[in-house]
Amino acid sequence: MSSLTGRQDIVEDLDEDLSNDLGELEAKRPKIEEVKEEINDDKKLACFLKWCQNNKVFIDYDKVKITSLTTSHNYGMVAIKDIKKDEILGRIPKSAILDPNTTQIRDLISNNSNYLKSKSNWSKLIVSIMHEANNPNSHWREYLECFPNYDLFDLPMFWETSQLKSLLENTCIPKNVMIDLENMKNEYQNMILPFLEKNKQYFDEKCFSFEYYKKIVGFIMAYSFRDPEEDPDDPNAVGPMMVPVADILNHIAKNNAQLRFKKEEFLIVSVKEIKKDEEVFNTYGEHSNSDLLHMYGFVEIFPHNIYDxxxxxxxxxxxxxxxxxxxxxxxxxxxxxxxxxxxxxxxxxxxxxxxxxxxxxxxxxxxxxxxxxxxxxxxxxxxxxxxxxxxxxxxxxxxxxxxxxxxxxxxxxxxxxxxxxxxxxxxxxxxxxxxxxxxxxxxxxxxxxxxxxxxxxxxxxxxxxxxxxxxxxxxxx
CATH class of the missing domain: 3.90.1420.10 (Rubisco LSMT, substrate-binding domain)
Structure with a gap:
């Protein structure tokens, strides 16, 4: 899947003043009960936010809320008060990141590391999510249940071929999607499926389906992150990872927040002033609308996407x-x-x-x-x-x-x-x-x-x- 890419996030070092704010924000961590009125209509979201609290994921509820009432078809983050530039809105410890090293089958993956090597370096995360999403005792259950059946990701690779070619005629997307699908079929048939069959006891029967595999790939494509300092050619590279809360932020080209990678945690930081009731937006990179539709399933109306x-x-x-x-x-x-x-x-x-x-x-x-x-x-x-x-x-x-x-x-x-x-x-x-x-x-x-x-x-x-x-x-x- 060499043509598939995850989110490309801008990384900047925090200045000294911003670093000094970390200790102050730690004391402001509210209890989940304080925001119940915002989420009582969404039990899955409430369970996820409780999971965040238990796993030391910090969301500054004095400044933002997580809600389904955003530009997204799923969830998003919205300011509940005016926010200044360089304010920390969330902190995600690396212990709360879902990747091949934190899944319950990490030993199985490690023992099959050479077998699961691929150009995209996605295969290890794919089988990790396949296992965790179908394990009722998964540590990540409350997080993954926010994405039921992964049916929300209507990327062009899920469109019927005739519809894809008809609706997007004279654009580059049909060709790129067909390349993706061919690469995915090769990886599924030659790597993923043999691995699943060899280790059936770890995987639900739905995993033995190319259509389900496509849904997991779509989920990773739309929501995963890569550490920009990691060398993708490093055999020990983690590759794409799932970052709870950070992946809730939606994208616009003129973003007002960003994810910053630190040694032991990820920070969600405002990069400009955000007014009360405005949505908090990350950027997935300098993507044209063709890229956004291809990889994430949405576009920005002209002329808002300055990278179109x-x-x-x-x-x-x-x-x-x-x-x-x-x-x-x-x-x-x-x-x-x-x-x-x-x-x-x-x-x-x-x-x-x-x-x-x-x-x-x-x-x-x-x-x-x-x-x-x-x-x-x-x-x-x-x-x-x-x-x-x-x-x-x-x-x-x-x-x-x-x-x-x-x-x-x-x-x-x-x-x-x-x-x-x-x-x-x-x-x-x-x-x-x-x-x-x-x-x-x-x-x-x-x-x-x-x-x-x-x-x-x-x-x-x-x-x-x-x-x-x-x-x-x-x-x-």
Whole structure:
């Protein structure tokens, strides 16, 4: 599952003043009874918060509450008073972290460590959760019961293939999901299932199902964390871990809190002022809406995701490249082959456009340099082992929105034609989505899912079209 990634959290060292606050906050730990009025309608949440108290997980109930009334389909954290920057809202000791070293079957996993090695390093956590989620005596029962059956995670990998390709046509998500599923099937069949069959006494019968395995993977994908200081190539690396309470925080690009990794604990800290009744948001990393939908099952409405981006398919670039006809056909073909050989472009995406302009600026500068070379210069370029612009020469060009209007006319024409081809495709998909009625067969839950999937697809594509529109406006300034 090399294409699957967990949350990417910003890590900063606490300054001296913030560190001094730790002792003061310890004395403010309230009893769970003090917040019963906030949670009496959710017994599972109440049990989880009691579990937190018993396991020395600190939540500052003077400042925040955990509730289901948030932007999330599950739980979230909300401020109950104005919060200043750099205030500690929660502390999770490492003893409360669920990972392969804290599960009840840690010895079994340790004895099979070499067998359970995988590129993603997820397999050990997968079997840990499979065991703990189905063990009525699990130390983690109250935590894991907050996610019943793992049916809440409606990631695209759970969509029907026809629906995935139809709703997300002309985006990169269907291809990435199919890669994920292929990797998951290989890992399940060749590693997880043989391990389960060898150790049947530790696992419920539902674990012997690829669909259940997918749900566990979806849970880990949406909620796990990695220690950013851990070397993923280290054979003793823990890999992804589940961090209770921290994983309740939902994501927005302009987050107001973050998780900070310390030696013996994790801290939830405000990074800006948070007003009373505002939700406390973490960031899962600098993810585009395509990444957010792919890995977490949601998107942000344009223009709120400052990290949103749109990948222009290579097929559109090649079509525009040939359309311009600045070179004889055989020269244009050779230039395209050269771009592929130099790995300046791949078979799936070419130009990547974000809020600030072209994000893969370095590669695109080389691409446009080769594109605009006269035939004689291109022949000399090939003879000189394809030596490209040196760093100093890049300073006279910028592909960011602020200065992109200054680039050569032939570069502009290529970019404009490439973007138009993709825009036409996206508009066709969006029009199809707008005329689509969600499937009504099945139960009410499935109806809601289909409506939500349609809305997510429309929001994703609408944002990509607006990104391209803003970019072209700057190009033509």
């Amino acid at each position: 981006a749109v990948e222009i398919p290579t097929k559109c670039f090649f079509e525009a490249f040939r359309k311009e006809k600045i070179d004889p056909t055989e020269v244009a073909t050779k230039k395209i082959e050269t771009l592929l050989e130099l790995e300046l472009i791949d078979r799936s995406s070419s130009i990547i456009i974000g809020h600030d302009g072209i994000l893969n600026e370095e590669e695109c500068l080389h691409i446009f340099q080769i594109y605009s070379m006269p035939v004689g210069d291109f022949s000399e370029f090939l003879e000189n082992n394809c030596e490209l612009l040196c760093d100093e020469e890049w300073d006279s060009y910028s592909l960011l929105n602020e200065n992109i209007h200054k680039i050569p006319i032939d570069w502009k024409d290529l970019i404009r034609d490439t973007c138009k081809l993709h825009t036409d495709n996206l508009n066709a998909t969006l029009e199809k989505l707008k005329s689509t009625n969600p499937e009504t067969d099945g139960d009410e839950n499935m109806k809601r899912k289909n409506e939500q999937r349609l809305n997510l697809a429309q929001t994703l594509i609408d944002g990509q079209l607006k990104l391209i529109h803003n970019f072209i406006t700057c190009l033509d300034k």
